[in-house]
Amino acid sequence: MVETTGGGPQDGAAEVLDRPLPDGVRRRVVQIVADGFGGLTVAELPAQLRQYARFTPTRRAKFAGNAMAAALETDPLFRQRIGEKLREAEPELTGALDSGSPPPAADPLDVAAAAYVLRPPGWVKLVTAAGEEAQRADAERADEETRAELERLRAELARARDHTRAETERLRAELDAAKKETDSLHRKLRSALADVKRGEAALRKLRGEMEAVRAEGQTQVSAAESETRRLKARLGETEAALEAARRAAREGRSVEDMRVRLLLDTVLDAAQGLRRELALPPVSVRPAETVDAVEPGRMTPKDIAARALSEDDPAVLDQLLALPQAHLVVDGYNVTKTGYPQMPLEKQRLRLLGQLAQLAAQTGAEVTCVFDGAELAAPVLLAPPRGVRVLFSKPGVTADELIRQLVRAEPPGRPVIVASTDREVADGVARAGARPVASAVLLKRLS
Secondary structure (H helix, E strand, C coil): CCCCCCCCCCCHHHCCCCCCCCHHHHHHHHHHHHHHHCCCCHHHCCHHHHHHCCCCHHHHHHHCHHHHHHHHHHCHHHHHHHHHHHHHHCHHHHHHHHHCCCCCCCCHHHHHHHHHHHCCCCHHHHHHHHHHHHHHHHHHHHHHHHHHHHHHHHHHHHHHHHHHHHHHHHHHHHHHHHHHHHHHHHHHHHHHHHHHHHHHHHHHHHHHHHHHHHHHCHHHHHHHHHHHHHHHHHHHHHHHHHHHHHHHHHHCHHHHHHHHHHHHHHHHHHHHHHHHHHCCCCCCCCHHHHCCCECCCCCCCCCCCCCCCCCCCHHHHHHHHCCCCCEEEEEHHHHHHHHCCCCCHHHHHHHHHHHHHHHHHHHCCEEEEEECCCCCCCCCCCCCCCCEEEEECCCCCCHHHHHHHHHHHCCCCCCEEEECCCHHHHHHHHHCCCEEECHHHHHHHHC
16 A cells, blocks of 8 residues: 655655565665665764674675664665666666656566666555566466376375385284294194103003002002003103294294294304315406496596486385495485585585595495496596596497496395486396386485
């Protein structure tokens, strides 16, 4: 709402803004005052602003923003002097405002800020319109962020469903195995009960024979008593075995787990003993070193591709890297573009390789980082950090294909983890026996 006091309706100085100045417009106004500040003498400045006379425009906007905005609003002479400096700096914009027709291609915030300083007729409408335009832009940006977050949550839900389905299948398989083991224990229990019955029948027979021969003399009686004690001992052993079988049937799966762990410990101890017996040397060549690729510093300017591919729990990655002889393969640009895309490619590589070196030192896992190759003016020269192998794809070979070659080069059974958000890469390495993890998971672990 616009109020008028004093002059006629075309007097812009009589118009009053009935709401706070929009943030975007206020920042432009403060910048205009800070730029025009330096062209005034100390005597021309309001008293409360003279202490900032020697500040640079950036420092004035930072430390004296509120004071300059207040002086511009309350001191007409100071506002007039700043307006003159603005006319000198922006003659086209200020001339259009004086004529009442702002340039259609101009930024609404710049137009509103200049109108606030110059106070031409209708300046309140320009300021209000700029505020509404900024609010619309903020609303559109918030809507886009909400849609992106919704898509991310949908993707996480799909991954959770897949994980739940796989876990359900695994539990069903374990349940079937437990049922088979229980059936086996039931058969053993029935066999033990039959043995007990046979033992009891034999005991009854022996007792009858003992009564029949009791008349034959004390010697035979003593012999019969000795035999009876022996049979009682056998009966106790049989009952103890029966009770043990019953306990095993009640414990069910825990007995099988104990047997499996014992078998695993036996196999591991045997393997270690065989290695000591054969005096096998440690492996010096890794399968990843047999894959045809370009190492940094050894390529022609046309050998490198710069194609970056775009994106639960870090504890899962720690568990995977804790496996024996684990090999972590990282889709380099996919991870950096997910974590810090605003940085130059060179700084992205250096930051990621530094973090991977720390991860390799902490976990002891083998780490290979793969980057896309692209035509550059010069080769990429860098010294790979300790514990990290750095590879660039050759011309005509993408980093995705190089990653799949690395996975296929590994022996079956070795734990290989591939960090990439690319769905095609994840599906391909999963079919080859590797374990894909999202780039966001690796970034959380590195941070």
